[in-house]
Amino acid sequence: MYKSNMATDMIYYILTSESIFDLFSRIDSINKIISVDKDMISEINKKKEDLVNDSKKIEERQEDLKKLSASIENDLAEVNKKKEEQESLLAKLNEEKDSLMSIIEANEVNLVSNTIDIVDSSDSISKLKDALSTLRGLLPQLNSSYAISLVEDAISNAEYKISTLEIEENSLSQENNNSGESNGGTSSSGNNGTNSDYLATHSMSATAYTGHGLTALGLKPVRDPNGLSTVAVDKNVIPLGSKVYVEGYGYAIASDTGGAIKGNKIDLYFNTLEECYSFGRRTVTVHVISN
Known part of the structure; x- marks a missing residue:
């Protein structure tokens, strides 16, 4: 009754009973009220304890979240560090690749230059055909786009020169044949041998x-x-x-x-x-x- 803050009212309620039966009835009613009140207080206290426990769990989870957040920040910093290292390494590798490609390009240009010079300067069909065969064989092996373009241009040039020279040669041969027939004679041709002179x-x-x-x-x-x-x-x-x-x-x-x-x-x-x-x-x- 004290905890319920109802002590004065309840004493007055008992003392004003009209009979012994009314007294017992009022005391029983008060007992029931006190019992219900006690149960409510017990339930409230239990909920209070649950709230305290939940509050502790929330605090623990907040601490775990702080630790997890710190761990994530550390991991992120490590990832960014590794990313920077990889970007730096990639930049270095690209520089080395560019430097290597420059060397490769110089080697390839030097490799094909003599054959390209033959195409540019020669008017011999056999030499041009040999140079054309060499350039076609080299083309699949090249890596430098510049060297590839030089070889492709030289191949086109060699094919054009060979075609032009063969037309001129056929025209000249036809003229010689016509001249020979008009003179009633025969013309002799030289032997086409293979070049067996190696370095x-x-x-x-x-x-x-x-x-x-x-x-x-x-x-x-x-x-x-x-x-x-x-x-x-x-x-x-x-x-x-x-x-x-x-x-x-x-x-x-x-x-x-x-x-x-x-x-x-x-x-x-x-x-x-x-x-x-x-x-x-x-x-x-x-x-x-x-x-």
């Missing part, structure tokens, strides 16, 4: 290799039986960039080197490992056509 000829121990990447000259290695393939040589025996003919293999550019390729040894590029195993090791004759 050098070597008997070499040949092995085979495959794999992708760039050669020592920065070219893409290729195996083209109908064009120019890639071979690795000792540059002290066969200069890098030389056009060679390997009997049993075909025409190739000496554009690669190897740690085991010393002296009269040559490594022939193939497209597959099976082809390398099939080739094995054998002795071949290598003709150096041009440097």
